[in-house]
Amino acid sequence: MAITPVTPLELFDTESLPTDEEREIASTVRRFVDERLRPDIAGWFESATLAQEIAVEAGSLGLLGMHLQGYDCAGTSAVAYGLACMELEAGDSGLRSLVSVQGSLSMYSIYRWGSEEQKQHWLPRLASGRAIGCFGLTEPDFGSNPAGMRTTAKRDGSDWILNGTKMWITNGSIADVATIWAQTDEGIRGFLVPTGTPGFTANTIHRKLSLRVSVTSELVLDNVRLPGSALLPEARGLSGPLSCLNEARFGIAFGALGAARDCLEQTIAYVREREVFDRPLAAYQLTQQKLADMTLELGKGMLLALHLGRKKDAGTLTHQQVSLGKLNNVREALAIARECRTLLGASGITLEYSPMRHAINLETVLTYEGTSEMHTLVIGEQLTGIAAFRG
Template identity: 60%
Template sequence: MTDTSDLIGIDTLLTPEELVVREKVRGFVDSDIKPNIAGWYERAEFPLEIVPRMAELGLLGMHIKGYGCPGRSSVEYGLAALELEAGDSGLRTFVSVQGSLAMSAIAKHGSEEQKLEWLPRMAAGTAIGCFGLTEPSAGSDPGNMLTFAKRDGDDWILNGSKRWIGLASVAQVAIIWAMTDDGVRGFVVPTGTPGFKATPIEQKLSMRASIQCDIELTDIRLPASAMLPNAKGLRGPFECLNEARYGIIWGAMGAARDSFLTARDYSQQRMQFGKPLAGYQLTQEKLVNMALEINKGTLLALQLGRLKDAGVLQPHQISVGKLNNCREAIKICRDARAMLGGNGITLDYSPLRHANNLESVRTYEGTDEVHTLILGNHITGIPAFR
């Protein structure tokens, strides 16, 4: 599909290196993901066979430097996330869980031994990680988590449960956040440890080409060396969540762009009352409104990426991008589905799949409401979370 979504020459704001990264990932999505995604989605199957190719493209731990990681820029990572989500949100989520959450936790907060043990394997795709923060009763309020780690001599004993944990059933290592007598701490937990059980959540209506799990932690015994030494309190997991939220800002625009292009192409071919749908004013208005929001959302993502690469990106700015781009992307995908009529409810076309996926993307890493309150606090100086 020829991309007519860039109305203002956004490509001219990208460096040659950034364009090369984008085109490599776009080519991978076009050749390996788009021809297969309808089947994966219908079967609720995550294709583990694409993980080595993702590693080969440098998509795992893409923004992390050293330890065998690619060390690319924030903008390059964002462009990759956009292209991956043009294929499917679930496949972009794999890269996010692996790199922005699990690998970032180790890179930001881990010991040298933990980094050497896990990061090279995770970058190569030979080890998969997951990130256990959310619980059945503690999603937007992780400060009230019930999972608890207590000391037993030099060891730690973990008990509790986690929910909606991406990749847990196929992971070799889990980053588990638990309350202790000294506040929230993170632990590096090999998933083969006795007492660790991950069960995939089934019958999902969203993110079907992805894996989310319940985790049960029963008397898991860990050595003192399993603790992430540099993460204390909720700031530890939140720093990782901000990495994931940043990728979503870009990714949502990929789902929106793919839906826009699908609706545009369909409207040019579908004949109604003697002429193509694209020849009607109402259709053109819908396409124009979609393209405008894609341009604005991509510019927003790029600005935040430049700030991140400069080391000055602020948490509330991430909330601006996550709130705006998810909200606009899901509207674009729904409008694109409507333009396809009855054909739009089949997996022959991508917009409804994207819209369903974005119901999850809009929810995880902070709901609309949470990001609204973050921004409200920034604007007024008054926290209104309670």
């Protein structure tokens, strides 16, 4: 006897855990993705483009820097921000990257470490999407080990002179301001660099196979002269950039689940209709086992993300716990996307269905904001008391 099917997360009843306001925010973002973005996502992915007005539209919904307080930011809970990331990434990881780099890296670096003058000047513009920000930490030879960065900032009177190269920078070629981290005589410091400053060049990275609905760039700083007011006054050492990365990783722990949910929901709909040997593919035990296993991992990941979100709202979330969320949820989302692709058969390699596109994107998500290997070692150090990052 057939019963009325439910969605994977309905089975876990996770929608009862957010507040009414958080659910409404998630629903608003889902409608934005379904109505405004989803019809064009496959085309954007194929052509490696994204309509520039999307940032302004996201700003008008209050999505940019939404978990920050004041300066025209929405001031939502961390859980609401996470749920928004999940809905955006259900569309495409590139869409979530645009929003999370803007809010959790560019805007947060100014919000947490900037002067009041810097906040007043940049944050309202960035919150509206009228200005785009990027975050320059990673270099060609220094990703997991940012302490070795070669970009330098040297004093010249009251000015600073910056030289160096940053790599794999989301939003770089469309940004109006770049947060650049550099070695100084005082240790690593952060600077706000308007992208029109002489000596600053952003080169778009082409021929990407992943995150194609996202702008990725190389930033070159050739004797870029900045006034003293460009320095982020409160950031000293690696704690500055790492605190920003922690914000972005939190959003990814939710975001990756959006990609996984989209894959699973599309696949369930497909196998209910696709007939194999005169029966729906969904009627076979092997198919149901795959769907059940994927649903378990999606639901467990969602429960973990919501728990981390409540801890973040309470001010008790540690960076090691963020590593748990980023490592588990991206890894499981990628496994779900790959498994869903197999259930779609040959149809799964086309852009008519989302799983392979999500899987390709999640390969990048697995790597950026800390590789899975680095998050594994963060957790291992916490469990053993021994750092194993070298040797």
